[in-house]
Amino acid sequence: MLDPVSRVRRFNRAVTSAVGALDTSFLGRGRPLGAARVLNAIGHGRADVAEIRDYLGLDSGLMSRLLRSLEDEGLVETTAHADDARRRVARLTRTGRREFAAYEALSNTQAEDFLAQHSQREALLAAMDLIASALTRERVTLEEMDPRSGQARYCLGEYYAELGRRFKQGFDVSLSRDPDAKDMRRPRGTFIVAMSDALPIGCVGLKGTDYGYAEIKRLWVAPAARGLRLGRRLMEAAEDAARELGITLLRLDTNSALPEAGQLYRTTGWREIPRFNDDPYPDLFFEKGI
């Protein structure tokens, strides 16, 4: 009765019957589910008709009819794609935006109600994050972005906070050699953020130097996303980017208070080398030729 399989199946049952309720945000506005889903996909920024169809898994005939019904309601306009007149691009009209906002408000209210009904809020949210990350693991995308972007800054903030918790002496970023943003932008380097359904859940920086090697910096994975081998994926992406930039040697520093990081490096072809900088925080140094 308490074996792991039963527990998973209990979760499935609980969620399956709750999903009707979880998903009522798509109802209650007098529109069939299909049309509501298309409207919301467009509202969330998906414009290309083929992309929406793919995202929602719809047949082209069905998609066409759903779009037509939204057009008839005056919620959506479609135009030909600028580069390819076969493709159509959909966007919301003013009325459509209002309707979309109403759906958003319903969704938000419903989520708030759910939270309001439960104490143990933080535990519940953490559990939801963990499961959402596990379920969407395959759909985690790695995106290069400016290290000054909102998503990147969020990741870095979480990274610093975690170092503060895990280093005995705490962590003060101003004492560390904080990389210049321009060293983590092409063509010197790059910054990669792992996005799960619009939520940043991990990052890594590739920092260019003038010394014949580049450095890996700021590798971080959100607690809820650990165990999904995301660290490995991020490192591979950083190495790929380094190769594209013509870099042949990588270095990094880390701290023995982060054993899972050391473990990752050791099992992916990095070898320990002597200290190569005077940053006060790291006590382990690695190098890898690529």
Next chain:
Amino acid sequence: MLDPVSRVRRFNRAVTSAVGALDTSFLGRGRPLGAARVLNAIGHGRADVAEIRDYLGLDSGLMSRLLRSLEDEGLVETTAHADDARRRVARLTRTGRREFAAYEALSNTQAEDFLAQHSQREALLAAMDLIASALTRERVTLEEMDPRSGQARYCLGEYYAELGRRFKQGFDVSLSRDPDAKDMRRPRGTFIVAMSDALPIGCVGLKGTDYGYAEIKRLWVAPAARGLRLGRRLMEAAEDAARELGITLLRLDTNSALPEAGQLYRTTGWREIPRFNDDPYPDLFFEKGI
């Protein structure tokens, strides 16, 4: 982007799209969802047609037709209810049991696959338990049962294990005044287990004595079910049972290492009294007239 509402909505999206996959256990055997759900409900021991209809939320006409289609397939037989010939009772034929077993195997395999795909197994399972408990909170049923039953013994085992973790000196049940099972059975007392979807998630004992009062013992709530006010519900049920048994005074002992328990008692009409027994573990004693 990281406010609680967004996190809940992200979970909903992740789960909604995964539930299609989670629920494929009901597909893949060439039967529409409705018929598969009825078959599985019967397989899981629901026999009364009205009960199945209620459980699955089906219209009586639809239910009738689904049953008929299962009968046509030779999977189900229906007979009149022994006490009330208007009601029908369904049960699986031999073929039906085989088909049900195939669904069970599919569900198990799918749950196993899910687990196999993810490391962080224990964390994931704990998160799933937490969410399942939160979602099914309204459907938690309190059932009186023999304290020697499997479910009761499971709860007690978990309870002792938790005391062992939380008491500095550990916990050895043989040193404590372990209540006699017959003192926690009617008419002396009772034992109540909270069941969530066939999983025991909490308990409380009402132990009769010969001294003009009864004692509350073994109040326990599974970690994944905390914060749902289940402790309160269990205590209310125990008090109701006590009133039915003509008991007018309740006592209990507890330990200050369990602050949430003390808090519960204090806010529900219990008042602290001096030690009334020589059990080595408790250091707090309460009384309540009902």
Next chain:
DNA sequence: CCAGATATCTGACTAAAGTCAGACATCATG
């Protein structure tokens, strides 16, 4: 035994989702 309530069943219907083949315009490529 009667009246009203209850459980199931049947027929007639609708809505929604989805499938499939073919039409049409447009694109990429040799």
Next chain:
DNA sequence: CATGATGTCTGACTTTAGTCAGATATCTGG
């Protein structure tokens, strides 16, 4: 510029789920 591929649209269709009214048999309480 001919050819095959691509993206969208339309018409004709099926399956599934669900609703509703009424028929039938049975039960319960007076």
